[in-house]
Amino acid sequence: MASLLKVDALTGVTTAGSISVTGEGNSTTTNLQQGLAKAWVNYQQNTPAVRDSLNISGVTDTATGRYAVAYTNNMNNALYCVSCTSINFHNHIENASAANSEASMTTGDCDFMGQDSSNTNADSALTSISVLGDLA
Amino acid sequence: MTSQLNVDTIVDKAGSGGTNVKVANNAVAVAEGGAATTNVVQGLAKAWGHFEGGDTTLDDSLNTTSLLDHGSGDFKPNFGNNMASINYAGAFHATDTGIGSAVAGGYVTNGLRFYIRTSAFGLIDKDDTTYIVNGDLA
Numbered sequence: 452m453a454s455l456l457k458v459d460a461l462t463g464v465t466t467a468g469s470i471s472v473t474g475e476g477n478s479t480t481t482n483l484q485q486g487l488a489k490a491w492v493n494y495q496q497n498t499p500a501v502r503d504s505l506n507i508s509g510v511t512d513t514a515t516g517r518y519a520v521a522y523t524n525n526m527n528n529a530l531y532c533v534s535c536t537s538i539n540f541h542n543h544i545e546n547a548s549a550a551n552s553e554a555s556m557t558t559g560d561c562d563f564m565g566q567d568s569s570n571t572n573a574d575s576a577l578t579s580i581s582v583l584g585d586l587a
Numbered sequence: 588m589t590s591q592l593n594v595d596t597i598v599d600k601a602g603s604g605g606t607n608v609k610v611a612n613n614a615v616a617v618a619e620g621g622a623a624t625t626n627v628v629q630g631l632a633k634a635w636g637h638f639e640g641g642d643t644t645l646d647d648s649l650n651t652t653s654l655l656d657h658g659s660g661d662f663k664p665n666f667g668n669n670m671a672s673i674n675y676a677g678a679f680h681a682t683d684t685g686i687g688s689a690v691a692g693g694y695v696t697n698g699l700r701f702y703i704r705t706s707a708f709g710l711i712d713k714d715d716t717t718y719i720v721n722g723d724l725a
Contacts, residue, residue, distance in 0.1 A: 458590050458611075458614060459589050459590055459615070460589075460591045460592070460616070460617065460624065461614060461615070461616045462592070462593050463593070463617070465595055467617045467621045468617045468619040470595065470596070471595060472608075473598045483597070484616050484619050484625070486631075487616065487627065487630030488629075488630045489618075489625060489630065492676060493674045493694075503672065503674035503675065505626065505721070506625065524623035524625070525623075527620050534719065536677065536678050536687045536688065536701070537688075538689040538690065538691050539691075539702075541686060568707075568708040575689075577689055577694065578689075579677050581676050581678055581719060581721045585620065586619055586625060587618070
């Protein structure tokens with residue numbers, strides 16, 4: 452008989468923020484918390500609007516083709532993983548200085564830059580961003 | 588009454604694995620840092636896939652019933668279970684110079700049409716093309 456467990460919060464016993472789940476192959480385990488996307492957003496930049504999101508407190512349009520995505524709950528460090536795509540554009544994590552810098556990727560937000568086929572900064576009609584990593 | 592389950596490992600009732608475990612859509616997990624919580628269902632990838640750009644065979648996938656090849660560098664994975672709206676997040680990449688590029692009108696509830704482009708913005712079929720979808724299922 453199938454069982455149904457109703458619960459509002461999942462908390463690890465040994466470590467509150469670490470629960471292992473048996474993988475599809477039935478042999479290894481994978482970490483539940485680390486496998487979850489910690490933030491995602493569907494964003495319209497040419498007429499700024501957050502269409503839908505998870506753990507996003509806001510998106511700031513800082514300049515043409517440049518925008519800052521802020522998290523509601525911060526990441527644990529600045530070494531997380533982001534993926535970004537948009538319509539017909541190249542996307543980059545923005546360089547904050549002349550040298551390649553991680554300053555545009557912080558625990559609280561990440562700055563992005565979109566460029567058109569001429570490598571000129573431009574606003575996209577649709578941008579998708581997903582964030583994987585550890586929450587604080 | 589609010590309930591809290593303390594557990595180290597989740598498996599199905601038979602104890603054979605985790606593939607049959609169901610989690611309600613309002614469940615949260617304590618985050619890695621032990622302070623914040625994050626919604627389990629909203630954090631799960633709702634679809635993903637891996638294929639070679641030259642054919643329509645999915646090497647591996649989640650929640651994808653078929654792959655439409657609209658031409659060189661132009662693909663649409665079809666979802667088994669639809670998304671709740673067109674406002675989800677999708678990311679797509681491929682090997683070498685393959686750059687993922689969204690298609691205007693390509694975000695639909697039953698699939699995601701996207702391009703793989705060269706650095707000169709031409710459409711191209713590339714090996715190891717991948718996509719990931721985050722958002723809400725219908």
